[in-house]
Amino acid sequence: MAERFFERLALVGIGLIGSSIALAARRSGAVGTIAIATRTPTTLARAEELGLGDAYFADPAEAVKGADCVIVCTPVGACGLVAEAIAPALERGAVVSDVGSVKAAVIRAMAPHLPEHIHFVPGHPIAGTEHSGPDAGFAELFRNRWTILTPAETADPAAVERFAGFWRSFGAHVDTMSAEHHDLVLAITSHLPHLIAYNIVGTAADLESGIRSEVLKYSASGFRDFTRIAASDPTMWRDVFLNNREAVLEMLGRFNEDLSRLQRAIRYGDGETLYDLFSRTRAIRRSIIEIGQDTAAPDFGRPH
Amino acid sequence: MAERFFERLALVGIGLIGSSIALAARRSGAVGTIAIATRTPTTLARAEELGLGDAYFADPAEAVKGADCVIVCTPVGACGLVAEAIAPALERGAVVSDVGSVKAAVIRAMAPHLPEHIHFVPGHPIAGTEHSGPDAGFAELFRNRWTILTPAETADPAAVERFAGFWRSFGAHVDTMSAEHHDLVLAITSHLPHLIAYNIVGTAADLESGIRSEVLKYSASGFRDFTRIAASDPTMWRDVFLNNREAVLEMLGRFNEDLSRLQRAIRYGDGETLYDLFSRTRAIRRSIIEIGQDTAAPDFGRPH
Ligand SMILES: NC(=O)c1ccc[n+]([C@@H]2O[C@H](COP(=O)([O-])OP(=O)(O)OC[C@H]3O[C@@H](n4cnc5c(N)ncnc54)[C@H](OP(=O)(O)O)[C@@H]3O)[C@@H](O)[C@H]2O)c1
Ligand SMILES: NC(=O)c1ccc[n+]([C@@H]2O[C@H](COP(=O)([O-])OP(=O)(O)OC[C@H]3O[C@@H](n4cnc5c(N)ncnc54)[C@H](OP(=O)(O)O)[C@@H]3O)[C@@H](O)[C@H]2O)c1
Numbered sequence: 299m300a301e302r303f304f305e306r307l308a309l310v311g312i313g314l315i316g317s318s319i320a321l322a323a324r325r326s327g328a329v330g331t332i333a334i335a336t337r338t339p340t341t342l343a344r345a346e347e348l349g350l351g352d353a354y355f356a357d358p359a360e361a362v363k364g365a366d367c368v369i370v371c372t373p374v375g376a377c378g379l380v381a382e383a384i385a386p387a388l389e390r391g392a393v394v395s396d397v398g399s400v401k402a403a404v405i406r407a408m409a410p411h412l413p414e415h416i417h418f419v420p421g422h423p424i425a426g427t428e429h430s431g432p433d434a435g436f437a438e439l440f441r442n443r444w445t446i447l448t449p450a451e452t453a454d455p456a457a458v459e460r461f462a463g464f465w466r467s468f469g470a471h472v473d474t475m476s477a478e479h480h481d482l483v484l485a486i487t488s489h490l491p492h493l494i495a496y497n498i499v500g501t502a503a504d505l506e507s508g509i510r511s512e513v514l515k516y517s518a519s520g521f522r523d524f525t526r527i528a529a530s531d532p533t534m535w536r537d538v539f540l541n542n543r544e545a546v547l548e549m550l551g552r553f554n555e556d557l558s559r560l561q562r563a564i565r566y567g568d569g570e571t572l573y574d575l576f577s578r579t580r581a582i583r584r585s586i587i588e589i590g591q592d593t594a595a596p597d598f599g600r601p602h
Numbered sequence: 603m604a605e606r607f608f609e610r611l612a613l614v615g616i617g618l619i620g621s622s623i624a625l626a627a628r629r630s631g632a633v634g635t636i637a638i639a640t641r642t643p644t645t646l647a648r649a650e651e652l653g654l655g656d657a658y659f660a661d662p663a664e665a666v667k668g669a670d671c672v673i674v675c676t677p678v679g680a681c682g683l684v685a686e687a688i689a690p691a692l693e694r695g696a697v698v699s700d701v702g703s704v705k706a707a708v709i710r711a712m713a714p715h716l717p718e719h720i721h722f723v724p725g726h727p728i729a730g731t732e733h734s735g736p737d738a739g740f741a742e743l744f745r746n747r748w749t750i751l752t753p754a755e756t757a758d759p760a761a762v763e764r765f766a767g768f769w770r771s772f773g774a775h776v777d778t779m780s781a782e783h784h785d786l787v788l789a790i791t792s793h794l795p796h797l798i799a800y801n802i803v804g805t806a807a808d809l810e811s812g813i814r815s816e817v818l819k820y821s822a823s824g825f826r827d828f829t830r831i832a833a834s835d836p837t838m839w840r841d842v843f844l845n846n847r848e849a850v851l852e853m854l855g856r857f858n859e860d861l862s863r864l865q866r867a868i869r870y871g872d873g874e875t876l877y878d879l880f881s882r883t884r885a886i887r888r889s890i891i892e893i894g895q896d897t898a899a900p901d902f903g904r905p906h
Contacts, residue, residue, distance in 0.1 A: 399823075424819075424820045424822055424823045425822060425823075426823070427900035427901045428887075428900060428901070429900045434900070436906070438906040439906060441906065443822055444819055444820055444822075446820075473819075482813070483813055483816045483817070483820060484820065484823065486805070486806055486809065486813070486817060486825070487806075487816075487817050487820045487821055487823050487824065487825040488820070488823035488824040488825065489824075490802065491802060491823075491824035491825050491827065491828055492824050493861075493864060493868075494798055494802060494861075495824075496864075496879055496880055496883050497857065497860050497861050497864055497879075498794065498795060498798060498857055499883040499886050499887075500860055500879050500882065500883055501790070501853070501856050501857045501860050502790055502791075502886065503882055503883065503885075503886055504856075504860075505790065509786070509787055509790070512787045512791075513787070513790060513791050513886075514886070514889050514890050514893055514895065515728075515748055515777075515893065515895065516728045516748055516750075516787060516788065516791045516792070517791055517890050517895050517896070518728055518729060518747055518748075518895055518896070519703075519728045519729075519730070519788065519791050519792035519795075520791065520792040520793075520795035520796050520799075520831055521790070521791040521792065521795050522890050522895060522896045523795065523827055523828075523830070523831060524795055524827075525883070525886050525887040525890055525896070526827070526887060526896070526901075526902065527824055527827060528880075528883040528884070528886070528887065529883065529884045529887035529888075530880075532876075532877050532880035532881045532884070533877070535876070535880050536873050536876045536877045536880060539867075539868050539876055540868075540871055540873050540876070543868055543869065543871070546868055547865065547868060547869060549805070550861075550865055550868075552805050552808075553801065553802055553805045554861075556801050556804055556805045556808070557797075557798075557801050557854075557858075560797060560800075560801055561851065561854055563843075564797075564843050564844075564847055564850060564851060564854075565847065565851060567844055567847070569840050569844050572836075572839070572840045572843055572844070573836050573837070573840045575800055575801075575804050576800055576832075576834075576836035576839050576840060577836045578804065578807055579800055579803040579804055579807065579829070579832040579833065580832070580833045580836070581807075582803050582806065582807055582817075582818070582829050582832070583732075583803075583829040583830060583832065583833035584833075585818050586818050586821050586826050586829055589818055589819065591818065591819065591821050591822055591826060592821070592822070592826045592829070592830070592904075593904055593905060596731035596732060596733050596738070597731045597732070597830075598830065598901075598902040598903070598904050599902075599903065599904065599905070600896075600897055600902050600903065601897060601903070602740070602742040602743060602745065
């Protein structure tokens with residue numbers, strides 16, 4: 299039988315990640331009931347239409363009453379305000395978490411508001427798509443993907459382990475690390491790739507209008523891959539860059555140095571430097587496929 | 603009934619693109635017989651095992667004898683040498699083409715060798731995958747994708763139209779433009795995206811080894827998309843950058859200016875600049891999906 303980790307789960311924010319958690323938790327039987335709160339009435343109504351929860355609240359403080367697990371699923375920039383709003387209503391011993399793509403800044407924003415009598419276990423599921431909102435969720439989103447937890451060193455190991463079990467019931471793998479380390483690793487695996495994708499799509503959008511329509515027609519030659527990532531939610535991503543500045547600037551610095559070297563190689567016709575790099579990078583793709591983090595099918599298995 | 607455009611097609615080079623043309627031409631009935639030549643004996647033997655053609659030659663000059671259509675499907679850097687080798691054996695009135703991702707430099711390399719009595723119609727199918735070699739080809743590769751032809755202004759319109767019909771028989775759309783314009787548009791839709799993908803994967807590969815294994819584990823957060831493109835053939839891409847230097851450096855200059863602006867916005871916490879860009883780029887993705895050049899399925903429809 300499936301294990302029940304919590305009696306009542308409260309989700310504050312019910313977009314892609316919140317709705318995927320709701321669907322996954324329902325399917326795995328990891329929780330008894332699900333309470334949902336979100337800011338906008340139409341979003342809440344849509345969540346109810348989709349049957350994502352058992353009870354729906356406009357006020358997040360109402361939603362967390364009686365919940366032994368609370369997960370904040372809003373953009374990173376809203377986490378502090380949500381923590382402030384729910385703090386007085388949190389149950390003793392509840393696990394309180396989030397799913398923000400940045401961890402140190404979220405902890406700085408939330409922790410001061412949270413009472414001593416709860417277990418704060420910040421989290422980040424390394425899974426997503428370019429879509430957002432409650433309709434975008436699906437129960438399989440977290441399967442075979444990692445969820446990173448960044449509890450304080452003083453956190454109760456039993457509470458952390460219980461919360462890890464909850465995530466594992468969705469088919470996720472769980473890693474624990476410091477918030478600072480998380481932010482550095484995600485700066486290179488996620489934040490910089492998004493920045494660069496947004497940037498090149500922006501560069502193309504600014505081209506003379508004659509060329510612009512051709513950019514769309516001929517996008518299958520590489521460009522279209524970048525447009526997927528650059529179609530991600532603007533609020534979410536603005537908040538990520540505002541809240542992980544140091545690590546992103548550090549990785550961007552390295553990227554720029556490396557790009558200058560390539561630029562020079564192109565300018566001076568240095569084929570060897572180009573060939574060397576282009577051969578090294580293939581091995582990384584192979585490793586990612588080997589560890590099951592991407593499909594081996596050509597072109598991501600897109601229909602042809 | 604399917605239209606036959608050429609009696610005998612000769613392909614010099616039989617990797618991803620050459621083998622896809624062979625399979626597509628066989629299926630559409632666009633040609634009578636197919637002659638194949640390639641440099642390496644094992645590749646030629648593999649092409650024969652796969653039944654890609656009707657006759658197989660180590661010497662490209664032998665392969666083009668009696669062919670009314672010849673397509674050079676080698677990396678860009680080899681096109682000049684191939685043209686020199688086949689020139690004396692080309693049939694009067696044959697259409698001679700290539701599939702190189704760069705056009706002006708290929709024309710400069712090939713044209714001086716080609717006799718007056720053939721029709722030179724350089725081409726570039728805007729379709730591909732990250733795989734290479736004769737096993738990578740499939741007949742559907744060109745369906746619903748554009749093929750760009752860049753004949754000289756003095757080219758015979760009837761020969762160009764016949765060759766365009768040949769490509770259309772694969773389900774491709776055909777555009778005609780100048781080689782210079784092609785090289786500029788492809789610099790932004792294909793060459794710069796590849797350069798940037800290679801670069802960021804290289805930056806990640808150079809990270810301290812502790813972080814490197816984490817980059818693989820957490821790659822589903824954006825990075826893995828770039829590794830697909832950065833797994834493309836190193837020889838092909840070295841040749842592209844060596845042969846489209848000016849246009850690539852021009853687009854790279856624009857990209858760098860835009861990236862500096864984003865870097866500054868992150869450093870100074872300018873959320874508005876970030877949000878503005880991140881909202882604009884969504885529209886480009888939507889347009890690409892609307893014109894049928896990418897799938898609307900989340901995450902390219904990858905299995906979850
Ligand atoms: N998308 C991904 O790929 C991904 C992956 C891993 C982690 N994350 C993280 O997950 C979190 C949610 O992302 P998502 O993709 O689920 O976003 P989403 O689909 O856009 O949903 C965001 C939710 O938060 C609510 N919200 C937005 N602004 C708010 C505010 N100022 N105050 C209160 N609620 C607000 C929205 O509410 P209303 O509609 O009611 O306004 C909506 O329910 C973010 O922190 C993000 O960093 C995202
Ligand atoms: N891949 C794409 O996505 C794509 C898309 C559009 C256009 N293109 C263009 O298509 C052309 C071929 O690309 P591809 O992807 O088919 O490459 P590929 O799979 O690597 O195949 C290249 C073929 O060219 C031969 N070749 C390599 N170097 C050669 C040399 N120095 N002299 C003579 N033959 C040589 C190889 O022969 P051996 O195995 O016999 O050595 C092989 O048969 C390139 O010009 C590329 O720019 C590629």
